[in-house]
Amino acid sequence: MRVWSIANQKGGVGKTTTAITLAGLLSMRGNSTLVVDMDPHGSLTTYAGYDPDNIEDSVYTLFHNPDVMIASVVKRTKFENLYILPASTAMATLDRQLGSRDGMGLILKRTFSRISSRFDHVLVDCPPMLGVLMVNALAACDHLIIPVQTEFLALKGLERMVHTLNMITRSMKIPIPFTIVPTMYDRRTRASQQSLQFLREQYPHMLSEALIPVDTQFREASRAGVPLPMMSPDGRGTLAYGALLDGLVEFDRALQYGQVKPHIRAAAS
Amino acid sequence: MRLHEISKLSRPVLEQEAALTVYLDALLQCVPDYDVTDSLVVEERSASSSVDPVTRVADVLDHEMRASAAGENPAVQGERALPGWATTSFKILLFRVNELTLAVPLSELNGIVAAPETITGLPGGEKWLLGLMPYRGSSVKIIDIAYFMATESRHLPMNSFSAYAPKNIVLAGGASWGFPCHDVLRIITTEPHQVRWRSDRQRRPWLVGIMNDPVCALIDVQAFSLDSMA
Structure with a gap:
């Protein structure tokens, strides 16, 4: 089982879109895929047809009872091979309740070790703020995906994210490989082009070759509650995420077989 | 020093970087599950004295077992x-x-x-x-x-x-x-x-x-x- 977390400390950069679209593609390719919604806003949960304000078992349950039967927390979606561990609004209180307890950053990692034979891929959608939920998602992942909107304010958010990653790497003493994914790219705008150029210069080894374009179909897919690849298999956005997925899988395989050392794409410790 | 210890001493953490480091170190500390979850269980129990004592024991046994498993060499496990x-x-x-x-x-x-x-x-x-x-x-x-x-x-x-x-x-x-x-x-x-x-x-x-x-x-x-x- 491979765990990919999708995080950025800036909101609105395409984290949830990236999670659901990659998960849709993975499940369509026959992989048993679990998406985990770590954001109390519950966008991914809503996307999957559940109500984060009115859900019995969620990530919140898991944090309060790490031994809970996973089958009672993981929900089916209406799509084959695609499951969700949903969010609930109450997760917003977890930092206050658990944030000062030692070891609470490793709950998700332990949970995943219990379900490693059940799923091929787990994709974790992170909240945009640093806290116990994000730390859990980073500590549990084999590979971190950082979507970055190609505009200047988002670049600042990326800097902060890489800094956080550096600190977590220091605390865990294990490098976390990461890939930066430029999103909402519009080649007609100067801002997009300049941002991409900046990313290429600053993060040459961590940048995905695939660019995710601005595509109104993402919004339509979200409204319909269907991952874009299932709604529009040949759409521009689907093809871009398909190329991203190919690159991630290839890199991940190289990482697993030791052909790439994790620190090549990991934040310097 | 842990975050709660720092706050107990009322010494403000001046450097934000240090505050973050302390926070992350504590969250990512590999403590046996026994220590982590048992404290939660105790807290919940104190709020509700009607929890069955045998149920408590089930928790304790499980935590104890996981605590011993946490320290073992994975190679030995097999x-x-x-x-x-x-x-x-x-x-x-x-x-x-x-x-x-x-x-x-x-x-x-x-x-x-x-x-x-x-x-x-x-x-x-x-x-x-x-x-x-x-x-x-x-x-x-x-x-x-x-x-x-x-x-x-x-x-x-x-x-x-x-x-x-x-x-x-x-x-x-x-x-x-x-x-x-x-x-x-x-x-x-x-x-x-x-x-x-x-x-x-x-x-x-x-x-x-x-x-x-x-x-x-x-x-x-x-x-x-x-x-x-x-």
Whole structure:
């Protein structure tokens, strides 16, 4: 089982879109895929047809009872091979309740070790703020995906994210490989082009070759509650995420077989 | 120094970087689950005194087991010696003592009988021995299983047969002893890999592992017998 977390400390950069679209593609390719919604806003949960304000078992349950039967927390979606561990609004209180307890950053990692034979891929959608939920998602992942909107304010958010990653790497003493994914790219705008150029210069080894374009179909897919690849298999956005997925899988395989050392794409410790 | 210790001393953390480092170090500290979750459980329990004591014990046992597993070498885990009955798939009987579900390997049992209304008490006997029950012309020692489930600090107030009010007696050890239960649930077939086996059984040698589905303590009757009847 491979765990990919999708995080950025800036909101609105395409984290949830990236999670659901990659998960849709993975499940369509026959992989048993679990998406985990770590954001109390519950966008991914809503996307999957559940109500984060009115859900019995969620990530919140898991944090309060790490031994809970996973089958009672993981929900089916209406799509084959695609499951969700949903969010609930109450997760917003977890930092206050658990944030000062030692070891609470490793709950998700332990949970995943219990379900490693059940799923091929787990994709974790992170909240945009640093806290116990994000730390859990980073500590549990084999590979971190950082979507970055190609505009200047988002670049600042990326800097902060890489800094956080550096600190977590220091605390865990294990490098976390990461890939930066430029999103909402519009080649007609100067801002997009300049941002991409900046990313290429600053993060040459961590940048995905695939660019995710601005595509109104993402919004339509979200409204319909269907991952874009299932709604529009040949759409521009689907093809871009398909190329991203190919690159991630290839890199991940190289990482697993030791052909790439994790620190090549990991934040310097 | 931990974050809460810093705040207790009222020393403001001037450097934001240091504050973050302290926060992350604490969150990512590899502490045994026992320490982490037990404190939560205790907090919840103090809010509700109606939580069944046997249920508490189930938590404690599981945490204790995971605490011992946390420190073990993964390489050793695979080589751990399993009981003879667990080398291939095996059948277990699930039964309930109050809200605690326990499991015993079927091959180690000698029968299940209806519990009598009373048994013969043994004044001055071992604390774990509830008394004697007649069975096919001989006496069966009835063991207070809850006594063994309890930790030293959390003994259960169930040291008499009448307090148990059991429905059945599960017989083992050639029907020379048995333990009372409130419900016989079912028999299931399980695989060795479906059990989290304990590596260190110096304490509670009869607790051989924890099953995940259903969540229950798996008891090695033989070890339990040797431990308790010696």
